[in-house]
Amino acid sequence: MIKSRVIITLFILLLSINAYGQNQQFTLENCHVDGIKAQVKCGKLPVLEDYSKADGAHITINFVVLPAIDNSDDKTPLMFLAGGPGQAAAELASGLTKVFYEVRKTRDLILVDQRGTGASHPLQCEDAAEQNVYALTPEDFSAQDIKDCLKSLTGDLSQYNSENAIRDFEAVRLALGHQQINIYGGSYGTRAGLVYMRMFPESLRSVVLDSVGPIEVPIGLFGQSSARSFNLLLSNCQKEPSCRQAFPQLEQEFQALLTRLAQAPAQVNIAHPRLGTQTKFVISKAKLLGTIRSQLYSAATRSLVPLMIHQAYLGNYMPLAGLVAQTEGGQGIYIGLLFNIICNEDYPKISTADFARDANNNFGGDDSHFAFKTACPLWPQYRPSEAFYQPVTADIPTLILSGELDPVTPPSNGEYSARSLPNNHHIIVKNAAHTVALSTCASDLINEFLTSLKPKSLDESCLDDVPNESFMTNINGGTSLESMRSNTLTKAKGGTH
Secondary structure, three states: OHHHHHHHHHHHHHHHHHHHHHOOOOEEEEEOOOOOOOOEEEEEEEEEOOOOOOOOOEEEEEEEEEOOOOOOOOOOOEEEEOOOOOOOHHHHHHHHHHHOHHHHOOOOEEEEOOOOEOOEOOOOOOOOOOOOOOOOOHHHOOHHHHHHHHHHOOOOHHHOOHHHHHHHHHHHHHHHOOOOEEEEEEOHHHHHHHHHHHHOHHHEEEEEEEOOOOOOOOOOOOHHHHHHHHHHHHHHHHHOHHHHHHOOOHHHHHHHHHHHHHHOOEEEEEEOOOOOOEEEEEEOHHHHHHHHHHHOOOHHHHOOHHHHHHHHHOOOOHHHHHHHHHHOOOOOOOHHHHHHHHHHHHHHHOOHHHHHHHHOOOOOOOHHHHHHHHHHHHOOOOOOOHHHHOOOOOOOOEEEEEEOOOOOOOHHHHHHHHHHOOOEEEEEEOOOOOOHHHOOOHHHHHHHHHHHOOHHHOOOHHHHHOOOOOOOOOOOOOOOHHHHHHHHHHHHHHOOO
């Protein structure tokens, strides 16, 4: 009886999606988006908020199509699945057109704002982009902030989940008339990609999973992975003569700085990095750790970490303030959706023992757990079925990319998908961090893969030229010039993220 109900429900859901794909009740118009001079196409597609209720409420899914430069061959397009959870794909258009330039020569690039982000019924805490990042500290985050956030959100939150997001992406595919698509998922986008592979395998020609967040590994345990990434940075600093000479006691200075800030946050008056006005800057232990963790995501920004730590240890917090300034105005994450997904799909799968093991590290201890432990007990509950957490085994050509330096999705994550997917190849890039394709020649490998569909037969030689880590050694910019020049180029190619 239960099995038959499941089959009937799935049938209804499929009919709902097909109806929206076939009735063409959507708009697709020529438009311009920020950062791209050429004309592109902007789309709006009405979908059911709850796919199991044919007469229920609707929401509108926003998407952008970056047309192929040469579409004469009508090649299967690439759909980009954004990270977070909580990034809006359409807002990343400018950077992605640079990253996937080779792909766009002959294929459309489809960017869909996941429900709960961008212009697809956004779930954003009202003051998330207006906070004073200089005066506030992560320790100020409280249960009241979560209650205030929840008051500002609309809709049935139980419907803003990974599976419904994939139903929306599938509806966009159908509306655009594509028999199949290729997909690229980065970070949380890999989780979405794996769900897509399970739900609609026949719709996918190929899959790229970059910096994998496997279904089997709950999002939210970043203590061990951050420490691993940070310890690689410390080791690489000591391997480079200029960094070793400039910061011979870097690890000791870092630990001493943590101890000092744990006893009492530092407070200094600084010139606002953007406005130049006098601004109060409060530096807590959590703010230091959070800032360092965010820098570990990219080879380009990792280069600044030793100098920032050393200067903060000496009492000069201006380099740290400059890095904090990057977060002013928010980080492009729709916080409501982030908590809605993690607090329901991931947090319940983390045991007390899991948290304890993850906290046993020499970087931030349990620091990365604080926000989720504060938010998730208060967040409205929905729960996916146990089937959601099973390994994905779809036989689709799949390229898996991991960065050896990644602080949140280490190469071991990619091994989960490599074990369960029968037609894959897992490439680990030694000197790359998070989302490998956004900062290395792996974006060109993706183009080759989309043509050949042979993940094990790609020419990976360009990855040998990804430079070793190099570090800024003084405030005036002293570093290995060739390496910094290379880092700057890769950052420019990455564009976003």
